[in-house]
Amino acid sequence: MKSLGRISRLSQEFFDTDPRNVARALLGKLLVRRTVNGMLVGRVVETEAYLGTGDDAAHAVSGRTARNFVLFGPPGFAYVYFVYGNHYCLNVSCLPDGVPGCVLFRALEPVSGIDEMAKARGIAINGENDLKKLSSGPGRMCEALGITRDRDNNKNLTNAKSDLQLAEDDYCVDRILVTPRIGITKSANEQLRYLIAGNRFVSA
DNA sequence: TACATGATGCCCT
């Protein structure tokens, strides 16, 4: 397994700001899943911001419901939902308690625990092409890290005790690209998708 | 209680 070097957990304050800032700042950070079989680590290479108000594509747009209550809670918590009858999507809540907003994780570059991720995805890794199938796309990413609503929704991602956390190392992002969001019909022209320019693990 | 739909991914052409 590749050595990770020194990493440190992101603080709750990191997420206590506008989703657009958080989506941009999260690029290059690490998503870390602790399992009985070791650490699964991926680098965040693609995110999308979903605003609380004035964003028709955001789940928060119609107010607080049984599904989306995490968006209205304190920053740094996992909002996991089930979509298309098949897939989970992972978001992290932003802004102070009471103010909705979040960032969707769309793609990771696998860093560590690749064998475990491949097992969870039910695929074999033979070449570079297969590596991209591991966690490029919100649904794939959740499957690779075993993220489900039952396990992870409303989990504090900034707590040292959590088995799902966000961290940073000395990685430096070179250039960031901003584009329209993927797979939505409402507010589809808003430039709220952020990705690391030239990274081959972005989803589209 | 019924129904339309979706922040996707896979397989087929």
Add this chain to the structure above:
DNA sequence: GGGCATCATGTAG
């Protein structure tokens, strides 16, 4: 590039 599986959720009735 296009079709489709599959079901939780929100909204209407």
